[in-house]
Amino acid sequence: xxxxxxxxxxxxxxxxxSLGLKGMWAEAALSAFxxxxxxxxxxxxxxxxxxxxxxxxxxxxxxxxxLTEHSAMDGVPVRRVENACASSGFAFRxxxxxxxxxxxxxxxxxxxxxxxxxxxxxxxxxxxxxxxxEWERLAGLTFPGTYALMARRHFHxxxxxxxxxxxxxxxxxSHGAMNPLAHIQKQVSFEKAASGFMVADPLTLYDxxxxxxxxxxxxxxxxxxxxxxxxxxxxIRGSGAASDRLALHDRPSITQLKATAEASKRAxxxxxxxxxxxxxxxxxxxxxxxxxMATEDLGFAQRGEGGMFARDGRGVLNQGDVTINxxxxxxxxxxxxGATGTGQIVEVFKQLRGQVANGRQVRDAETALxxxxxxxxxxxxxxxxxxxxx
Amino acid sequence: xxxxxxxWKGYLLAxxxxxxxxxxxxxxxxxxxxxxxxxxxxxxxxxxxxxxxxDHSVDCVSxxxxxxxxxxxxxxxxxxxxxxxxxxxxxxxxxxDDATVVLVQRDTSIELPVLDTxxxxxxxxxxAIEKAWESELLAGHVxxxxxxxxxxxxxxxxxRMALSGQQFGELLVWPPRQLSKDGDREDGxxxxxxxxSVASWTKLSAAGAPSEFSLRAPLLGGLTTVFLDLDDxxxxxxxxxxxxxxxxxxxxxxxxxxRRIYAQEGMIRYGLRGRII
Numbered sequence: 001x002x003x004x005x006x007x008x009x010x011x012x013x014x015x016x017x018s019l020g021l022k023g024m025w026a027e028a029a030l031s032a033f034x035x036x037x038x039x040x041x042x043x044x045x046x047x048x049x050x051x052x053x054x055x056x057x058x059x060x061x062x063x064x065x066x067l068t069e070h071s072a073m074d075g076v077p078v079r080r081v082e083n084a085c086a087s088s089g090f091a092f093r094x095x096x097x098x099x100x101x102x103x104x105x106x107x108x109x110x111x112x113x114x115x116x117x118x119x120x121x122x123x124x125x126x127x128x129x130x131x132x133x134e135w136e137r138l139a140g141l142t143f144p145g146t147y148a149l150m151a152r153r154h155f156h157x158x159x160x161x162x163x164x165x166x167x168x169x170x171x172x173x174s175h176g177a178m179n180p181l182a183h184i185q186k187q188v189s190f191e192k193a194a195s196g197f198m199v200a201d202p203l204t205l206y207d208x209x210x211x212x213x214x215x216x217x218x219x220x221x222x223x224x225x226x227x228x229x230x231x232x233x234x235x236i237r238g239s240g241a242a243s244d245r246l247a248l249h250d251r252p253s254i255t256q257l258k259a260t261a262e263a264s265k266r267a268x269x270x271x272x273x274x275x276x277x278x279x280x281x282x283x284x285x286x287x288x289x290x291x292x293m294a295t296e297d298l299g300f301a302q303r304g305e306g307g308m309f310a311r312d313g314r315g316v317l318n319q320g321d322v323t324i325n326x327x328x329x330x331x332x333x334x335x336x337x338g339a340t341g342t343g344q345i346v347e348v349f350k351q352l353r354g355q356v357a358n359g360r361q362v363r364d365a366e367t368a369l370x371x372x373x374x375x376x377x378x379x380x381x382x383x384x385x386x387x388x389x390x
Numbered sequence: 391x392x393x394x395x396x397x398w399k400g401y402l403l404a405x406x407x408x409x410x411x412x413x414x415x416x417x418x419x420x421x422x423x424x425x426x427x428x429x430x431x432x433x434x435x436x437x438x439x440x441x442x443x444x445d446h447s448v449d450c451v452s453x454x455x456x457x458x459x460x461x462x463x464x465x466x467x468x469x470x471x472x473x474x475x476x477x478x479x480x481x482x483x484x485x486x487d488d489a490t491v492v493l494v495q496r497d498t499s500i501e502l503p504v505l506d507t508x509x510x511x512x513x514x515x516x517x518a519i520e521k522a523w524e525s526e527l528l529a530g531h532v533x534x535x536x537x538x539x540x541x542x543x544x545x546x547x548x549x550r551m552a553l554s555g556q557q558f559g560e561l562l563v564w565p566p567r568q569l570s571k572d573g574d575r576e577d578g579x580x581x582x583x584x585x586x587s588v589a590s591w592t593k594l595s596a597a598g599a600p601s602e603f604s605l606r607a608p609l610l611g612g613l614t615t616v617f618l619d620l621d622d623x624x625x626x627x628x629x630x631x632x633x634x635x636x637x638x639x640x641x642x643x644x645x646x647x648x649r650r651i652y653a654q655e656g657m658i659r660y661g662l663r664g665r666i667i
Binding site: 121123125128133140141198199201202 | 534537538542543546550565589590591592593594595597598599600601602603604613615617624625626627628629640651652659661
């Protein structure tokens with residue numbers, strides 16, 4: 001079966017973006033096109049998948065066609081992929097599958113979200129739209145509340161506490177401070193992060209990712225056309241995905257995301273790679289507790305030892321077992337919902353090609369993992385990528 | 391026991407064989423007033439639930455205006471009287487000008503006792519909460535983002551109000567689902583005990599509250615939600631009641647009671663909320 005590689009990747013800066021939807025997408029697409037080493041024309045694109053949740057409600061139908069129209073991809077078969085915050089992680093997987101199926105050679109996967117052009121009242125649109133509406137939402141829960149329930153239970157069951165979450169926040173801000181594309185480019189002290197405004201007890205402001213605008217775009221190619229575009233492709237070694245019950249109360253445990261565990265197991269099996277081989281991981285830290293649990297679910301730490309993993313700095317850039325969220329993660333780089341999954345791919349594409357500046361490059365990076373979660377864990381896509389094809 | 395007084399689901403109660411009197415414990419300027427998430431419907435439901443706990447002969451009630459009949463029936467399983475059934479209905483539900491409801495056997499003369507317990511409420515807070523409810527009830531008040539239509543809300547009404555669970559073979563499931571994981575249809579319905587223990591909890595700040603709660607959450611200082619292991623097995627998430635102080639902790643026992651959740655498009659959405667016992 002055909003192998004698939006990433007040959008180009010780009011994104012906008014995340015944050016309060018001055019550009020609108022069409023402008024942001026065009027910027028990300030152009031950035032991806034220009035990142036291709038060899039000759040590349042958008043006319044070579046066979047298929048496109050674009051992840052987004054709601055575009056701020058401004059264009060609910062046929063959104064993908066609007067974007068391709070404004071990014072020199074007229075006529076390309078395209079569709080919007082919606083899986084909450086994992087929308088573009090799944091768009092990336094769909095693109096990979098399109099090439100694997102033999103139906104396409106060059107495919108674009110991307111994502112976009114415009115979140116900050118709403119009035120303060122309408123901005124509540126984004127709160128909890130991807131959780132269980134009928135039961136959790138009527139219990140007053142939005143995602144800070146949902147993840148707060150997980151955090152408190154984790155503290156109760158295991159040797160973890162809020163200080164562990166503070167370590168994660170400090171680490172990701174430290175990484176993001178070096179990332180010119182990050183939403184929040186500043187260091188945060190332990191003391192400041194430990195005493196933040198309480199959002200959903202026990203989670204404070206410094207445990208929560210920001211509301212960001214942004215777009216990201218990735219170009220995938222089949223093995224028999226890769227050399228047209230680059231001599232240093234990043235190979236997709238494994239793609240795993242899974243889903244779980246939408247509501248927390250329907251799951252056997254709320255201290256583990258089963259979808260993450262299943263998706264990573266499949267991605268590891270497919271790639272022949274195990275967690276100890278991973279040099280860097282872009283992990284879905286929409287809340288710091290999400291990163292703590294992900295380090296367990298992805299196999300970097302034993303179950304219940306995610307707190308200790310964070311406490312011991314084992315995810316710090318070039319200092320621990322594996323660099324986690326060299327980009328700053330969702331916490332610092334930002335979280336434009338639909339753009340996050342392929343934004344993670346942009347980061348590992350650059351890291352694996354040694355193209356990251358400002359002291360943020362992961363040394364000797366050969367193998368990377370991306371982990372993109374939808375909502376509170378109802379969907380998850382995990383990808384293992386490497387410099388080597390096999 | 392055929393008569394007595396009690397505190398029942400957060401309300402004051404007196405009863406004998408012929409009546410059930412239920413009142414809010416809160417007083418403002420000498421009048422009984424509702425707590426932050428109670429009204430005549432929630433009082434009426436609690437009154438009948440008490441009677442049903444020892445007297446299973448009530449199968450129909452004639453309701454006073456001001457009590458939501460469909461919610462009352464979903465929560466209790468007891469029909470409300472209509473024109474055809476009125477004469478055969480033996481129980482009337484009467485509401486007072488204040489936060490009082492009486493369930494009484496028709497054509498019975500009763501002398502209601504005076505219930506002494508009074509909790510003085512802050513007038514400013516009480517007025518602000520009532521105004522917030524009035525604003526929520528305006529037709530134009532619609533949630534941002536996630537939206538539960540009245541049809542979707544009503545579809546889950548019995549499960550939401552009466553904790554009606556499903557039996558799939560040996561497995562008890564709540565909230566209900568269309569098919570089991572094996573693709574089977576449910577074998578039957580069973581009402582779960584409205585009791586559970588706290589497995590986790592959070593208090594959401596007012597700023598992070600869903601838009602449905604955005605008018606009241608600042609007045610309440612946020613929303614407290616518990617994740618419960620129900621005594622009968624299933625799990626669920628529930629808001630805590632707003633009209634009582636609750637010191638929530640993992641392992642605490644929680645009783646579920648029917649209260650107002652929020653209002654939208656002119657309709658109050660009721661549901662189960664927790665109170666520490």
